[in-house]
Amino acid sequence: MASAKVDLGVEVARELVAAEPTAEDLYNQGEENYNKGDFQGAIEAYDGAIKLNANYVEAYVGRGNARDDSGDRQGAIADYDRALKIDPNNVSAYYNRGVTRARLRDYEGAIADYTAALKINPNNGSAYYHRGVIRSRLGDNQGAIADYTAALKINPNDALAYNERGNARYILGDKQAALADFNEALKINPNYAPAYTNRGNARDDLGDKQGAIADYDRSLKIDPNNDNTYYNRGVTRSILGDKQGAIEDYSQAVKINPNNARAYYNRGVIRYDLGDKPGAIQDFQKAANLYQQQGNTDSYEKTLNIIRRIQ
Numbered sequence: 001m002a003s004a005k006v007d008l009g010v011e012v013a014r015e016l017v018a019a020e021p022t023a024e025d026l027y028n029q030g031e032e033n034y035n036k037g038d039f040q041g042a043i044e045a046y047d048g049a050i051k052l053n054a055n056y057v058e059a060y061v062g063r064g065n066a067r068d069d070s071g072d073r074q075g076a077i078a079d080y081d082r083a084l085k086i087d088p089n090n091v092s093a094y095y096n097r098g099v100t101r102a103r104l105r106d107y108e109g110a111i112a113d114y115t116a117a118l119k120i121n122p123n124n125g126s127a128y129y130h131r132g133v134i135r136s137r138l139g140d141n142q143g144a145i146a147d148y149t150a151a152l153k154i155n156p157n158d159a160l161a162y163n164e165r166g167n168a169r170y171i172l173g174d175k176q177a178a179l180a181d182f183n184e185a186l187k188i189n190p191n192y193a194p195a196y197t198n199r200g201n202a203r204d205d206l207g208d209k210q211g212a213i214a215d216y217d218r219s220l221k222i223d224p225n226n227d228n229t230y231y232n233r234g235v236t237r238s239i240l241g242d243k244q245g246a247i248e249d250y251s252q253a254v255k256i257n258p259n260n261a262r263a264y265y266n267r268g269v270i271r272y273d274l275g276d277k278p279g280a281i282q283d284f285q286k287a288a289n290l291y292q293q294q295g296n297t298d299s300y301e302k303t304l305n306i307i308r309r310i311q
Contacts, residue, residue: 023052027059034062039070057087061096068100076100091121098130107134125154129161132168141168159188163195170202178202193223197232204236212236227257234266243270261290265303272310281307 021029030045046063049056064079080097083090098113114131117124132147148165152158166181182199185192200215216233219226234249250267253260268283284307291300 021048023049023056023059026052027056027062030059030062030066034066034069039066042066043070055086057083057090057093060086061090061092064093064100065096068096068103073100073104077104089120091117091124094120095124095127095130098127102130102134107138110134123154125151125158125161128154129158129164132161132164136164136168136171141172144168145172157188159185159192159195162188163192163198166195166198166202170198175202175205179206191222193219193226193229196222197226197229200229200236201232204232204239209236209240213240225256227253227260227263230256231260231263231266234263238266238270243274246270259290259294261287261294261296261299264290265299268306277310281311284310 026045026049030042030049033039033041033045043063043066046059046066049059050063053059060079060083064076064083067073067079068076077097077100080093080100083093084097087093094113094117098110098117101107101113102110111131111134114127114134117127118131121127128147128151132144132151135141135147136144145165145168148161148168151161152165155161162181162185166178166185169175169181170178179199179202182195182202185195186199189195196215196219200212200219203209203215204212213233213236216229216236219229220233223229230249230253234246234253237243237249238246247267247270250263250270253263254267257263264283265287268280268287271277271283272280284303288300288303288307291297291303
């Protein structure tokens with residue numbers, strides 16, 4: 001006879017055992033927290049991943065990124081170093097360490113890291129771009145132009161690279177080429193305020209004062225809090241004889257940035273030309289104080305001599 005199964009109504013408790021998170025689970029959690037801007041939460045998750053896998057290269061790089069963005073630059077460098085010790089060909093570690101070194105003003109170290117990243121992956125357009133920025137900052141504008149050009153070969157729609165190449169060309173005196181680059185940047189991104197300001201500078205130098213004013217106006221419509229754009233428009237307005245408009249621009253520039261010594265100085269010049277000697281002296285004195293604080297000895301001495309001469 002087949003035995004019958006009888007339901008006696010007795011429930012047997014079952015205990016559910018939660019699976020322990022893996023290193024990959026914690027890494028993914030770190031990525032999720034990082035993308036939400038929770039850098040401390042990301043660091044804690046990456047910590048957990050590394051405890052489970054001491055050779056987890058991506059977790060070191062991720063934790064380095066989170067540390068860098070939370071302000072712990074040295075901690076970030078240590079993480080990138082550890083990642084590269086495990087995997088000496090990790091492009092992300094070189095690239096991100098370059099970013100952090102640049103933030104620490106270790107420009108030569110940053111260039112070395114971007115160069116190492118490019119040796120491993122010659123198609124890393126961002127590495128070319130950032131190396132170009134550092135080279136330009138160090139005064140190597142020809143090297144910067146070469147890097148921006150390489151970046152644009154990889155990504156022809158990089159408005160930032162066009163803008164920065166335009167700046168480098170402008171500094172080297174090639175205003176027409178600079179103008180062409182700013183035009184390209186604005187074709188790609190018609191709301192790129194710095195490119196309008198930079199194109200305004202190029203147009204001004206090439207004699208197109210009204211075109212320059214139009215560009216400064218457009219830039220300020222997009223970004224009304226840029227003291228540099230107000231300053232540049234003030235210079236052009238002054239050249240065009242609109243001294244009152246220039247004063248208004250310089251005044252707005254120092255309202256946004258009270259440390260803009262050039263705006264105080266230029267406003268002083270116009271006030272003196274308009275017969276406002278006390279206002280001019282006040283502006284020159286403010287400019288002199290700022291130049292001194294900023295370590296600009298030549299401009300400080302020049303401004304003091306003007307004050308002595310007009311008092």
